[in-house]
Amino acid sequence: MRLVHTKFQDNLITVGDVHYLYDAGVFGLPTDLVPVNLDVTRDACLYCKNYNNNGGCPPYANTLHNIKKKYQCAYIFYIRFPVYNGPIRTLIDFDENKRIRRWMMFVRWWDFVFSPMIRRVTSPILKDINNHMVLWYGNCRVCSRCIFRDQAGPCRYPHKREFSLESTGVRVDQLMQMVGIETQWFLKKKKGGLLRKWADYLYKAMAILTTEPLDRQWLVTELQKELRKQYNR
Secondary structure (H helix, E strand, O other), X not given: OOOOEEEEEEEEEEEOOEEEEEEXXXXXXXXXXXXXXXXXHHHXXXXXXXXXXXXXXXXXXXXXXXXXXXXXXXXXXXXEEEHHHOOHHHOOOOXXXXXXXXXXXXXXXXXXXXXXXXXXXXXXXXXXXXXXXXXXXXXXXXXXXXXXXXXXXXXXXXXXXXXXXXXXXXXXXXXXHOOOOOOOOOEEOOOOOOEEEOOOEEEEEEEEEEOOOOOHHHHHHHHHHHHHHOOOO
């Protein structure tokens, strides 16, 4: 199946006096065609500190197999950021022993800038979409301290609870391959843990699931408008 994929690029991200270039995109597909491998994704989640400590993560997270019984359409919105356009202090003037620390600084910077940005962009649009569900990235952040961290629920805000694409079994790497975007990884040595290679870019992807098809052009136009509104453009 050939997916209709709309891409756009801008330098709207501003930190201090620096503008950072990124590209974003939107594409849609039936939820039945979203690549899923629950065993693979949940095995990967075992190594995360949020496993068994967050209601949006395994083993408490719902699965796309169950979710798609209600939601038949998926619209993927992503932002991709070139690593070498990041804050220069994270990329130069460091020795091998500091590489892991520098890498973590960059990843945290990336998350600090782009995670809230995606939420600010999509929140006004979601209010105009009936019968929808959002699959975000990362763990559920509705509560400052998740009740699943201390006991096995029940969730205090089940209607606000957030699941990530990966936690429901979605192979995000294969999903992005469907529009020609390869997932890159930061490679490490098996011993010593030193970083050997930087990825060329990082991306964040989220999905809006709906019971009925959306006007895709309307969605693209609204996302672009909200991106520009953040910086008064």
